[in-house]
Amino acid sequence: MDLNTVVEMRDARSRDMWRPGDAWLGGGTYLFSEPQPHIRRLVDLSRMGWEPVRLTAAGDLEIAATCTIAELSRFAQGADWAAAPLFEQCCRAFLASWKIWNMATVGGNLCNGLPAGPMISLTAGLDGVCELQSQSGSKRQVPVADFVVGAGVKVLEPGELLRSITVPTRALARRTAFRQASLYGLGRSGALLVGTRDPIDGELALTVTASTVRPIQFRFPLPPNAAALHEALEYGIRPDEFYDDIHGLPEWRRHMTFRFAEEIRRELLQEDGR
Structure with a gap:
């Protein structure tokens, strides 16, 4: 246009x-x-001239705001991190043509702030941190989970630039689980949940996106049972935080959120026999 x-x-x-x-x-x-x-x-x-995506000396993954979806997908395909499959799953959640994959950027997806933004789902689910740069050159760091505060609403100040997103090396070592639903085959995500399990302390983290107006995270230092997970979701997501548009009613989004959360819990805790 x-x-x-x-x-x-x-x-x-x-x-x-x-x-x-x-x-x-x-x-x-x-x-x-x-x-x-x-x-x-x-x-x-x-x-x-920003390098699209790279591993830092500390082993963290730094993704430039100008990195395209295609570049991120290619980089992750050659990685041996436990969380590597999540990158392709979230890239595929775009359901976009190869033209979009080769032009759309990770930073642009975050800065749109749409509930169904799969790069928001990916980077929030892996504890990504945004580096923001003001017009004066000063910088600040904001967790991706706190970067989007509503449907299309971000914490960006006028003229502020999203420079990069950094995913910590410990998050890359997490086992992951992915669930996504749309009302129709090639539709926008109506619910997209990412679960991770820390290999060191066993913490289970659940990030809810697409069904809610902003990313909402839950952390369980001890493995939760089904009742504990249900209670956390019940009290952790207000009714007005379930998104309402042509891609899904709030009631349906809520149902899928609770259903996917329990599936993720079972998948990530199956080794514990829970």
Whole structure:
């Protein structure tokens, strides 16, 4: 879709004051998908030269905001982490064409803040941390689970840039479980849950996305039984936090959340015979 209100495009490497009507341009798959009448200028990130994805000296995984879905998928396919399968599962949750895979960015998916954003599900489920950079150059770190606070609502300040997402090495060693549901075969996720189990202390973590307006996490230092899990979900998710749109009613999303949570609990605790 043409953005007929845009009158200028500038390189993000050039220093220029941020002004109302500016928007960061990564892959552009969302920006050009629907009218954006408030945008007057695009600030292009494509020439920043950030390495798409890499392992740090400490073994953490650093994903640049400009990393495409295809680049992340390829990198994870060659990895030997216990959590590696989760990357492909979340990438596939896009249900997008190869064109989108090669243009859409991880950062763009997070910054859209949509409940069904699978990169939100992936990075929140693996305890990812966003590095945000202000126009003055100062930086701050925000956990992905706290980055999105509502449907399409983020903690970004005007002109603030999502630079990267870091997944800690300990999270990469976790066993994972993935559940996703849509109302129809190629539909947007109506519920997407990620479970992980720490190999060191046995902690079970559950991250609820798509069915809720924001990522909601639950942590169980001791293996929960079915009743404990149900109670945590019952009191940990308010009724108004279940998302309501054409891709699923709140009642259905709630049902699938509770069902998937119990399936994940059983899968990750099966070695314990629970």
